[in-house]
Amino acid sequence: xxxxxxxxxxxxxxxxxLVARDLLGAILVHPFAGQRLxxxxxxxxxxxxxxxxxxxxxxxxxxxxFPMWGDPGHAYVYLIYGRYWLLNVVCEPAGHPAxxxxxxxxxxxxxxxxxANRAGRPRREWTSGPGRLxxxxxxxxxxxxxxxxxxxxxxxxxxxxxxxxGVVCTGPRIGMGPRVLExxxxxxxxxxxxxxxxxxxxGLATCK
DNA sequence: ACGGAGATCTTCT
DNA sequence: GAAGATCTCCGTT
Numbered sequence: 001x002x003x004x005x006x007x008x009x010x011x012x013x014x015x016x017x018l019v020a021r022d023l024l025g026a027i028l029v030h031p032f033a034g035q036r037l038x039x040x041x042x043x044x045x046x047x048x049x050x051x052x053x054x055x056x057x058x059x060x061x062x063x064x065x066f067p068m069w070g071d072p073g074h075a076y077v078y079l080i081y082g083r084y085w086l087l088n089v090v091c092e093p094a095g096h097p098a099x100x101x102x103x104x105x106x107x108x109x110x111x112x113x114x115x116a117n118r119a120g121r122p123r124r125e126w127t128s129g130p131g132r133l134x135x136x137x138x139x140x141x142x143x144x145x146x147x148x149x150x151x152x153x154x155x156x157x158x159x160x161x162x163x164x165x166g167v168v169c170t171g172p173r174i175g176m177g178p179r180v181l182e183x184x185x186x187x188x189x190x191x192x193x194x195x196x197x198x199x200x201x202x203g204l205a206t207c208k
Numbered sequence: 209a210c211g212g213a214g215a216t217c218t219t220c221t
Numbered sequence: 222g223a224a225g226a227t228c229t230c231c232g233t234t
Contacts, residue, residue, distance in 0.1 A: 059220080063218085065219095079218075080218090083215060083216060
């Protein structure tokens with residue numbers, strides 16, 4: 001068996017929209033409870049800096065959002081609605097706040113653990129959403145700011161089968177309030193694998 | 209299938 | 222005081 005390739009820092013040291021595209025097909029890995037929990041990334045969203053009304057990078061630096069200003073390739077895990085953890089990967093050079101939200105994965109390894117973590121829910125609902133996948137893979141605030149380019153961190157992302165352009169869809173980000181007008185037709189923010197059952201939601205879509 | 213409300217922490221106005 | 226990169230439950234259609 002060929003050793004898996006852990007995505008290197010240079011992969012993340014680019015514009016968030018490009019990283020969001022190229023993360024499709026990559027494998028998120030979290031060893032937990034003696035097993036390898038993993039999933040194929042099938043949906044992402046890009047968030048950038050001061051000019052992005054929806055991004056935490058537009059706000060002041062705070063105890064919550066500080067990882068966005070750090071080195072690319074690190075995790076930014078934050079609590080939303082006081083209830084769910086959301087996993088992001090930091091992009092762009094340090095000092096430029098930007099990140100990609102992992103919105104959905106397709107379960108690969110550790111399915112029995114995921115099933116237990118998702119308490120009897122149908123397989124489709126294990127990892128089809130940013131909050132859900134964090135529950136399924138046991139990703140929490142303890143993983144905030146870990147270096148995802150090192151397996152020693154206990155959480156990392158491996159290269160997977162590339163997803164060809166013909167299968168990729170783009171659209172506006174999910175959950176944006178009325179204040180945020182998305183120029184998604186000129187600059188795609190949300191990326192997903194067309195037709196994949198684990199994509200979290202339908203929505204306006206451009207597919208090739 | 210669809211819509212509304214609640215849970216509950218961080219940040220902003 | 223209110224809104225938010227969410228999810229689940231419970232109501233009605």
